[in-house]
Amino acid sequence: ESIKGYLFFFILLGMVSTISVSWLVNPYDKVKIKSDNFERQYQLLYPEGKSANASPEDENTPGEEKTGTRVSNPEDKPELFAFTGKYTMDEYLYAGICGAIAISAMVLPGISGSLVLILMGAYFDIISALAALKSGHMDTLIFLGFFGVGIVVGGLIFARLINFALKRYYNATMAFLIGLMAGSLYALWPFKKVVIMARQYVRQDGGLGIIENARIYTNINILPRAGDQLLYGLAFFLVGCGIMYVFIRVESSRAS
Structure with missing residues (x-):
């Protein structure tokens, strides 16, 4: 009975850990913080509230279903290897952390790196950065560079720790992994609450733009x-x- 309770504790710990991470990383909060930052920059460019030229293009980002009108300032399209300021330093560092944790999950049975990225709210950011490589912007290259460095560091450090845990505490480690997989069902639930953001400020092609009535998905599960x-x-x-x-x-x- 004591052994069963011991293993059940680690299963519960894994479930709580996964659900907690998924709950704390809210995609809407990330979008709101970036939008507020770009809004301040936009107000500096247009202090009198001037409206910029409307653009008919509306490129959706994974995790965000955007509606309304995209309005962008009339800046020229950045050249190859240009720095557009798309990411902040916190996002660069977070990409490195996600890379380190994701690669460590690759050595765990039943856990994939993509699942970890989804739980940490970074999966769509990485996919979007990979898709944007063709633009050749320095922001994208640096972002993926931090992610790659995190993968190397995580592979060298965390893999050894996990290997040690599997050798010394196999039953407890496997029970914890079962809890992680069970808790991940909360994050993988496909039906999420949608919040309408009246004005979302974004950066694209070196310019600042506005998306009106943007539909942003949160991490709150709802019934379909x-x-x-x-x-x-x-x-x-x-x-x-x-x-x-x-x-x-x-x-x-x-x-x-």
Whole structure:
């Protein structure tokens, strides 16, 4: 009984850790902080509240469904290796931390680096940075550089610690991992509360812009409404289960 309680404690600890991280990292808060920062810069450029030229293009960022009008200041498109100020120093450092933790998760059974990035609210930022590599902006290169350095440091340090934990405290470590996977279901729940931001200030192509009535997804889970969204969610869930079933069957046949 004491052993079962001991392992249950680590399962619970893993669940609480995952849910806590997911709850603390709110995508809306990140968007709001950046928007407020860009708003101050925008007011310096247009102290009298002048409106900039409207742009018909509206490029969506993963995690944000944007509506309304994008209004950008008439700056020239930055050249190759230009610095646009898209990221702050805190975001660079956070990318390094995420890289270190994500690579350490790669050596854990049942845990993927992408799952860790989702829990830390950095997955879509990394994917967006990779997609923006073609622009050749220094901001993107530096951001991914910090992420890469974090991967190297995490691979050298955390991997050894995890290897030590698996050798010395295997049962407790595996119980903790089970808790992490169970708690991750909270973060992976696909139906999230949406908040409408009346005016979101963004930086794009070296200029500052405004997106009116931007729909920002939070980390608050909600029940889905009956409709296409629910049907699509169930369909993809069943497809994922089917794929995993095929993988397990193939692995079992090879083992036998």
